[in-house]
Amino acid sequence: MGSLGTHFTSFLFLFPLGVRRLVSSSSIYLNNPSLYRSKTWYFSNPTWRNVDFFVFLVALPIASFSHLFLFLAFSGHPTYKFSFLQQSVVVFLFWVLLIFIAIKEFIDPIAMPEHFIFVFAGVAFLIEYLMNGKGIVGLGELEYSFLGGLTLVCSAACFFLSLKPSAYFADFLLSSGLVLKGTWVLQVGLSLYTDAFAFKGCGKVVIAPSQGQGNTDVKCDLEEDKLRGMALMNLLFVVHSIMVLIMCFVLLGLLSRNKVRPGDPPIMAQLDSDRMLMHPLPALEME
Template identity: 55%
Template sequence: MASLATHFSAFLFFFPVGVRRLLFSSSLYLKSPSHYRSKIWYFSQPRWKNLDLYILMIALPIASFSELFIFLSFSGHPTYRFAFLHQAFAVLIFWALLILIIIQEYIGTSFISESYVFIFAGISFLVDYSVIGKGIAGLGAVVYGFLGGLTLVCAGACFYLSVKPTAFFADFFLSSGMVFKGTWLLQSGLSLYTDAFGLKGCQKILPASPLEDIDVKCDLDEDSLRGITLMHFLFTVHGILVMILSVGLFGLLASNWNLRWGETRGPLLTELESSNMMMPLPEQELE
């Protein structure tokens, strides 16, 4: 998390994936709540419509190797330097998760169970949590503390879905958590690493000397306290907006059948319809 570029790149990863997951999972749940079963990734048919997944398959290793190259060439603050190495490893873990998703979808559960893929997804979020805000203190630590909490919510949802994939509320929290994490990543990058959107009376995060922790430098203690209060307020605003977005999308899908995603696509819907057809019909009452 050492620059605005890494925050923006992470936003482009988490926010679209979270919104897409929210749309597909809600559509599937509304079609048949009693037969709902969460998927690690909601594939569309034909397969070219899964373009976002294929783009991530290419973009994530490029991002990981870019972070590794910066680690090898960066000669500044050691905490900053090793932050790039930790980020490279975290991005690589998410790339490995996408590979497992593709293997599970195209080869089938005989090779690897979806529950194990959910467990690996939870581990990926825990790895991400371990590198968030590493070596940053003060105001920056408060901002990244919120981000760490959102990451733990996503990890917990993944672990719960690995045990009970029929729990829609866990999938809802996972999707909303990824959207919230994406928006807060963007907010953190703008507030901590830019002058235009920085906090009043405080400078953007700059590399410190090898003996100092990295922190946002504020002119006065009052500026630092005001900045902490403002970030608490912004976090609350983000949470309210994400909840409105999530609940609003669910309500919109529930009220309009034509807006639902994945209604006639993919093997999951076929399995769902087959199970519905196999259900015994209630006996007619004798007149």
């Protein structure tokens, strides 16, 4: 909640993160499924290739402090005022998660075991779900309910990976859930906080005169317009889900094609390579 800028920034964080995680985890799994173990963050060598991790490490505390400053400075409606505080808390939790990952990777792996970090990530997603879309009703509540459902999926995947890190399907759900969260949070920002992309007969989010909770809603001219908007929102979520699923399967297909050459399974290729080393070419033997 907040503005189009907040939702667009969330998209810039979530979508690349989900795609990168999907590509990294799938590449490791396709190399050797029996030895696969999920990681909280897939680092690459050399270190400079992990620039996205360090960008997040710097950007998240700045974003958390910015939301906290807006909470302290904003004197308007309580719903908006406390939404800044909620966002600050959520962003801060995920920044702490990155700190834990950095300690494990660069300082002391024993002090920060993988399963503990996954549990913390699950708790952070759960807290995000509890603070998701507070004070919004009607069409806006429906949009945020889909976002909350995706957050629960990510939380459940993290808890499951803390118990069974070899479960690739849980890592796939986490990665694709992050991608879908990214595209959907952008859709929510466009639909709720702009007039240009609002549904026919509806405007952007407005604040009702009442000061109670649950008084923030999308302004629609007629009740039929609101019902039509809800039906379109359900359809849009299905379209987003299908497109993200197709994208994930295309990425998996490309990765598997790069790992295995047609007609030359990895095991047979390795056997042929070993055989060549053991038995030199006839021409060399003759010389």
